[in-house]
Amino acid sequence: MPVLKNKTPIPEQPVEERIKNFEEVALGYTEEQALIEANRCLQCKDAPCIKGCPVNIDIPTFINLIREKRYDEAIKKIKESNNLPATTGRVCPQETQCEAYCTLKKIGEPVAIGRLERFVADYEINRGYDIPKIMKKYNKKVAVVGSGPAGLTVAGDLARMGINVTIFEAFHEPGGVLIYGIPEFRLPKRIVRTEVEYIKSLGVEIVTNIVVGRSITIDELLKEYDAVFIGTGAGAPQFLNIPGENLIGIYSANEFLTRVNLMKAYKFPEYDTPVKIGKIVGVIGGGNVAMDAARTALRLGAKEVHIIYRRTEQEMPARYEEIIHAKEEGIKFNFLVSPVRFLGDIEGRVIGIELQKMTLGEPDESGRRKPLPIPNSNFVFSLDMVIVAIGTVPNPLIKMTTPDLLVDNRSGVILIDKNTGKTSKEKVFAGGDVTSGSATVINAMGAGKIAAKNIFKLLVGE
Amino acid sequence: MFKIIEKKALAPKVKLIKIKAPLISKKALPGQFVVLRIYEKGERIPLTIADKDPSEESITIVFQEVGKTTKLLGKLDTGDSILDLVGPLGNPSEIEKYNVVIGVGGGVGIAALYPILKALKEKGNYVISVIGGRSAEYVIFREEIEKICDETYITTDDGSLGRKGLVTDVLKELLETRNINRIWAIGPTIMMKVVSDLTKSYNVPTIVSLNPIMVDGTGMCGGCRVNVGGKIKFTCIDGPEFDGHLVDFDELLLRLKSYREEEKLSLKLFEESEGEEIASFEE
Ligand SMILES: Cc1cc2nc3c(=O)[nH]c(=O)nc-3n(C[C@H](O)[C@H](O)[C@H](O)COP(=O)(O)OP(=O)(O)OC[C@H]3O[C@@H](n4cnc5c(N)ncnc54)[C@H](O)[C@@H]3O)c2cc1C
Ligand SMILES: Cc1cc2nc3c(=O)[nH]c(=O)nc-3n(C[C@H](O)[C@H](O)[C@H](O)COP(=O)(O)OP(=O)(O)OC[C@H]3O[C@@H](n4cnc5c(N)ncnc54)[C@H](O)[C@@H]3O)c2cc1C
Ligand code: SF4
Ligand code: SF4
Ligand code: FES
Numbered sequence: 090m091p092v093l094k095n096k097t098p099i100p101e102q103p104v105e106e107r108i109k110n111f112e113e114v115a116l117g118y119t120e121e122q123a124l125i126e127a128n129r130c131l132q133c134k135d136a137p138c139i140k141g142c143p144v145n146i147d148i149p150t151f152i153n154l155i156r157e158k159r160y161d162e163a164i165k166k167i168k169e170s171n172n173l174p175a176t177t178g179r180v181c182p183q184e185t186q187c188e189a190y191c192t193l194k195k196i197g198e199p200v201a202i203g204r205l206e207r208f209v210a211d212y213e214i215n216r217g218y219d220i221p222k223i224m225k226k227y228n229k230k231v232a233v234v235g236s237g238p239a240g241l242t243v244a245g246d247l248a249r250m251g252i253n254v255t256i257f258e259a260f261h262e263p264g265g266v267l268i269y270g271i272p273e274f275r276l277p278k279r280i281v282r283t284e285v286e287y288i289k290s291l292g293v294e295i296v297t298n299i300v301v302g303r304s305i306t307i308d309e310l311l312k313e314y315d316a317v318f319i320g321t322g323a324g325a326p327q328f329l330n331i332p333g334e335n336l337i338g339i340y341s342a343n344e345f346l347t348r349v350n351l352m353k354a355y356k357f358p359e360y361d362t363p364v365k366i367g368k369i370v371g372v373i374g375g376g377n378v379a380m381d382a383a384r385t386a387l388r389l390g391a392k393e394v395h396i397i398y399r400r401t402e403q404e405m406p407a408r409y410e411e412i413i414h415a416k417e418e419g420i421k422f423n424f425l426v427s428p429v430r431f432l433g434d435i436e437g438r439v440i441g442i443e444l445q446k447m448t449l450g451e452p453d454e455s456g457r458r459k460p461l462p463i464p465n466s467n468f469v470f471s472l473d474m475v476i477v478a479i480g481t482v483p484n485p486l487i488k489m490t491t492p493d494l495l496v497d498n499r500s501g502v503i504l505i506d507k508n509t510g511k512t513s514k515e516k517v518f519a520g521g522d523v524t525s526g527s528a529t530v531i532n533a534m535g536a537g538k539i540a541a542k543n544i545f546k547l548l549v550g551e
Numbered sequence: 552m553f554k555i556i557e558k559k560a561l562a563p564k565v566k567l568i569k570i571k572a573p574l575i576s577k578k579a580l581p582g583q584f585v586v587l588r589i590y591e592k593g594e595r596i597p598l599t600i601a602d603k604d605p606s607e608e609s610i611t612i613v614f615q616e617v618g619k620t621t622k623l624l625g626k627l628d629t630g631d632s633i634l635d636l637v638g639p640l641g642n643p644s645e646i647e648k649y650n651v652v653i654g655v656g657g658g659v660g661i662a663a664l665y666p667i668l669k670a671l672k673e674k675g676n677y678v679i680s681v682i683g684g685r686s687a688e689y690v691i692f693r694e695e696i697e698k699i700c701d702e703t704y705i706t707t708d709d710g711s712l713g714r715k716g717l718v719t720d721v722l723k724e725l726l727e728t729r730n731i732n733r734i735w736a737i738g739p740t741i742m743m744k745v746v747s748d749l750t751k752s753y754n755v756p757t758i759v760s761l762n763p764i765m766v767d768g769t770g771m772c773g774g775c776r777v778n779v780g781g782k783i784k785f786t787c788i789d790g791p792e793f794d795g796h797l798v799d800f801d802e803l804l805l806r807l808k809s810y811r812e813e814e815k816l817s818l819k820l821f822e823e824s825e826g827e828e829i830a831s832f833e834e
Contacts, residue, residue, distance in 0.1 A: 361594040363810045
């Protein structure tokens with residue numbers, strides 16, 4: 090039988106319905122669909138796909154186990170390298186990672202590795218988790234700061250190696266961006282909660298409502314714990330620093346998404362936290378965060394949602410699938426325009442944005458073509474709500490209270506040895522967005538794995 | 552869960568509660584605040600730590616019932632618990648020997664001012680307080696303040712206690728006749744604005760404690776941003792105290808009204824179904 094050129098499509102909620110609810114958009118493969126897709130895999134000997142996965146999941150082996158309907162073993166195989174597969178299967182930018190290297194790309198579309206990963210992960214969630222037996226316990230304690238994918242990975246891995254782990258989380262609910270940032274319709278919170286429960290079932294203790302740097306410092310943690318891992322992410326929003334940015338109706342994407350996801354403002358007034366929804370919403374930026382904010386605003390009832398991006402579609406860093414979904418849902422894209430200032434009314438509410446047209450110049454350090462302003466091209470665009478999604482940087486609290494921790498002054502990231510996760514401070518490790526700047530879930534997990542291995546080495550030996 | 556171990560009414564719609572919170576009690580310094588969430592569907596709101604007692608591992612907060620969350624908090628009693636409490640947040644006040652300082656407090660702001668004045672006194676400053684409220688019953692923390700201050704002046708709008716008038720009337724006289732090194736002003740935003748405008752012409756450094764709307768209180772949403780000297784500052788991590796002469800109060804006053812309609816709706820629904828809602832979260 091010749092190989093099918095295209096990925097097996099994944100069932101999705103119809104557009105007309107999904108823009109009115111927060112239910113998941115992609116519904117996941119049925120068993121039949123998963124088997125068809127798994128059978129597309131060529132089981133390449135050199136398996137180029139593996140090197141595209143930051144945690145090196147043994148992709149052909151787990152796909153082959155699916156083919157043989159040995160789902161229990163398939164999920165076990167994935168979990169050797171990845172503690173949160175139901176999440177990564179949904180949110181990894183597969184097109185630049187595992188699937189980018191798939192041999193099948195030479196003749197058509199790659200194997201839908203992410204969708205298959207999700208299929209077996211969901212299979213396990215529905216069936217109930219196996220809790221691995223922890224063979225040997227050591228009398229060592231590690232404190233993990235932050236419960237995003239980096240922190241959860243370090244904690245899960247160390248717990249499985251027999252180390253006692255306590256996670257300290259600033260928010261009232263663990264999960265990091267998976268809980269407060271990525272919306273329900275892309276990653277249901279029930280999935281994140283089950284993944285967190287799994288980490289807890291390994292014996293990890295999670296203490297919420299602790300802001301390290303305020304409630305307790307790194308140095309104080311070091312008095313009680315044998316090592317500390319910092320996985321506090323890059324959660325501090327950046328603003329454009331242009332006139333009018335403090336007008337009412339202008340949100341950072343973080344504030345907007347936190348109100349909606351963590352505080353459930355989409356259920357206001359049943360839940361107490363409100364959020365404003367404009368009729369015409371402008372979302373500034375072109376990444377995943379901008380797509381999520383735009384699609385969230387649409388679901389909350391905005392009439393028109395505009396992406397405002399200073400480069401073109403080719404340079405957009407968002408996941409391909411999210412751009413497609415956003416377009417299907419009617420999000421409007423405005424390329425090669427950059428905000429100059431905001432206009433407000435007498436009550437301090439935003440009513441417009443002045444934009445300047447741009448053109449693309451030579452590639453910059455990031456390899457993307459640099460946008461250049463076109464003189465005298467300014468125009469005003471009327472809107473009544475703005476979401477600024479131009480990036481985030483690490484929160485300065487830990488740096489402020491841990492003077493001997495080396496941090497890059499320009500970007501604010503904690504400096505580490507990438508091969509070990511070690512920081513400049515003894516017994517302190519770090520990884521994830523706090524060391525890389527905003528990146529991806531799976532990169533944060535990859536960094537967590539490296540740190541876990543080296544923390545174990547430090548405390549116990551090889 | 553964090554247990555309420557004491558509750559008192561201080562003035563109409565102003566209540567004091569002591570909450571058991573060992574870690575926060577150990578750490579809290581004057582000028583810092585907590586963020587709390589009463590129940591699963593609740594909002595996160597910031598409240599200043601008015602006092603602490605490490606021996607009973609407690610912190611004290613004093614709040615005014617203005618909307619749903621503070622009204623709900625006011626319904627809780629000794630023995631009840633709140634779901635989430637995080638802190639201490641914000642930068643502590645800069646307590647140094649300045650010589651002569653004035654603390655200007657209005658309404659619940661007086662409670663927030665108290666730990667700062669206490670620390671300033673302990674540092675050897677000559678501490679003058681000027682506190683005010685609508686009428687006598689609104690002047691809270693009066694005894695505590697009088698006990699620690701070298702001089703205390705009280706004003707009320709209706710003259711029912713102390714002098715009839717505004718705190719700024721007394722402040723102006725003090726600025727005219729005395730040599731003042733530093734001022735702390737904590738109270739309604741409009742009061743802090745008027746005080747800052749006044750002290751600017753006398754060139755006396757004035758610290759205000761801002762109260763914008765917050766979500767996380769840890770620097771990750773930017774909702775608490777204020778314009779200080781033309782720069783964007785996040786109140787929760789850069790403040791809450793700022794140089795009053797640099798703050799754009801007019802912008803802050805507008806931003807405080809961001810959710811006027813939503814707050815009204817929330818309160819209305821709450822008052823209509825009060826009994827039920829409280830019963831449902833106490834279960
Ligand atoms: C809206 C949005 C959409 C995204 N979409 C995708 C996607 O589709 N695919 C993808 O791969 N990536 C996506 N990302 C990026 C991805 O979520 C991050 O790269 C990843 O979560 C980083 O993980 P982390 O563990 O380093 O940090 P985070 O997930 O940020 O977690 C850090 C945790 O530390 C806590 N914390 C911070 N400071 C302190 C402190 N002082 N004390 C205690 N706790 C603290 C925080 O509250 C948080 O819970 C998205 C990000 C956002 C914001
Ligand atoms: C750092 C900080 C410390 C604070 N300390 C105290 C304190 O010690 N005691 C105390 O009583 N309050 C304090 N506040 C204010 C308190 O957080 C608000 O009163 C509370 O959030 C109102 O919630 P609500 O749901 O009851 O009312 P809402 O329904 O949210 O609001 C009802 C009314 O209160 C006004 N309001 C809303 N939020 C604020 C705010 N942040 N500041 C002033 N007015 C507001 C609204 O404009 C509206 O008129 C502090 C605020 C900050 C930022
Ligand atoms: S974890 Fe992400 S990159 Fe790795 S195989 Fe799964 S989907 Fe691909
Ligand atoms: S590269 Fe593609 S076809 Fe080859 S083993 Fe990996 S997933 Fe299968
Ligand atoms: S409250 Fe969110 S940044 Fe200050």
